[in-house]
Amino acid sequence: MIADKSKKEWIREYPKIQDLIDYKETIWLNDNIKSMDTVTDDLALTEDDILDAEARLKRFAPYIAHVFPETTDQAGIIDSTLTELTHMPKALESLFNQKVDGPLYLKQDNLLPISGSVKARGGIYEVLWFAEKIALNAGLISTEDNYIKFDSDDFKTLFSHHELVCGSTGNLGLSIGIIGAKLGFKVTIHMSLDARQWKKDLLREKGVNVVEHEDDYSKAVLQGRQDSLNDPNSYFIDDENSKTLFLGYAVAAIRLKAQLQDQNIKVDKNQPLNVYLPCGVGGGPGGIAFGLKTVFRDSVNCYFVEPTHSPCMLLGMMTDYHDRLSIQDFGLDNLTAADGLAVGRPSGFVGDLLKNLISGISTVSDTHLFEMLTAIYDTESIKLEPSALAGIYGAIQMDKSGTHIAWSTGGDMVPDDVWQDYYEMSKN
Structure with a gap:
């Protein structure tokens, strides 16, 4: 039995499960989507929560600009460019015989400073939130001070008595490890089997303790959580359930609104914005989606x-069982080159919060990810890691009109030899 039903009963009630089991590319559209006005009062988080997170990031901006010179041009604000893909739509039509109805943009979180992935939004934010909390309690800072003070021996000594812990497929661990080590925290990252070696090596270079697991993401998170609970000075950053992490991602919507206005891109019900987000456990895309729905409402x-081998959020949201089901329950292997998305069990927190807000979920094969990885470099000279192509595929699967934004996840920090191997994959 799986939960309270047999596999046959699950498939009879939700026929798309058979397509998932067969690793077929699948599209699920949400019949339970509702107007934002009708669900706002029932949501666990609010617009004020997002604005509070944005204000905190602004307080830390002088510190970020000081210790990470690559952020100086943006005055310590961690954000990415919005790039129109002028040639990629034709490449997509050639590859898949499907047109994108409307302009296609790439939100280039592959270029986010500090850690080069979407996880720089949530992971870095939660570490800063925790650091601020400790410093305020210790009387070392007030919210009216210049936060450049965080780069001092007093703060590093204070933080050295605390440990940050998380489980990760790679990119979240990089974000937490880089900012945590910079502030002076002890950091332990539990890395799942699919995590890339270069990410583990980079973390160790930063002085981070990396614990490798011969199992998938869920087991790495479980071990990290258990270890952290045994130490009163340890703080566990939970990609599955953290509201703080979630809000760090949600701030992206405020930044995107300003970019759309700067580029004179109109968004309303007649010219809707369609955003396609690569999804693993759901924290990153869920936070961004919540922010977008809060800012743009029903527009x-x-x-x-x-990935077709890791469709955990689709399974959870389609059945409304969320984290009570895993893809392994149905025999899927969770093996994909899209390592950042290799998750077998989704976040129940995210699934429940967004069950009336997400328009749909689809899956993409690794073969198509590599074809698009090669195509976007050949046509736009943009280097992405496999996970980052998932959103682009969504733009042709959903067949919507309006303005399309594919959200990139990572790629800028991928070593040249590793990326070259990715590039050659679709050639072979």
């Missing part, structure tokens, strides 16, 4: 895109 449609 934005948000879609998640997962």
Whole structure:
């Protein structure tokens, strides 16, 4: 039995489960989507929560600019460019015989400073939130001070008595490890089997303790959580359930609104915004989607895109069982080159919060990810890691009109030899 039903009963009630079991590319559209006005009062988080997170990031901006010179041009604000893809739509039509109805943009979180992935938004934010909390309690800072003070021996000594812990497929661990070590925290990252070696090596270079697991993401998170609970000075950053992490991602919507205005891109119900978000456990894309729905209300449609071998959020949201089901329950192997999305069990917190807000979820094969990875470099000279192509595929799967934004996840920090191997994959 799986939960309270047999596999046959699950498939009879939700026929798309058979397509998932067969690793077929699948599209699920959410019949339970509701107007934002009708669900706002029932949501666990609010617009004020997002604005509070944005204000905190602004307080830390002088510190970020000081210790990470690559952020100086943006005055310590961690954000990425919005790039129109002028040639990629033709490449997509050639590859898949499907047109994108409307302009296609890439939100280039592959270029986010400090850690080069979407996880720089949430992971870095939660570490800063925790650091601020400790410093305020210790009387070392007030919210009216210049936060450049965080780069001092007094603060580093204070933080050295605390440990940050998380479980990660790679990118979240990089974000937490880089900012945590910079502030002076002890950091332990539990890395799942699919995490890339270069990410583990980079973390160790930063002085981070990396614990390798011969199992998938869920087991790495479980071990990290258990270890952290045994130490009163340890703080566990939970990609599955953290509201703080979630809000760090949600701030992206405020930044995107300003970029759309700067580029004179109109967003309303007649010219909707369609956003396609690569999805693993759901924290990153869920936070961004929540922010987008809060800012743009019913004028934005948000879609998640997962690998065919790791469709945990689709399974959870389609059945409304969320984290009570895993893809392994149905025999899927959770093996994908899209390592950042290799998750077998989704976040129940994210699934429940967004069950009336997400427009749909689709899956994409690794073969198609590599074809698009090669195509976007050949046509736009943009280097992405496999996970980062999932959103682009969503733009042709959903067949919507309006303005399309594929959200990139990572790629800028991928070593040249590793990226070259990715590039050659679709050639072979």
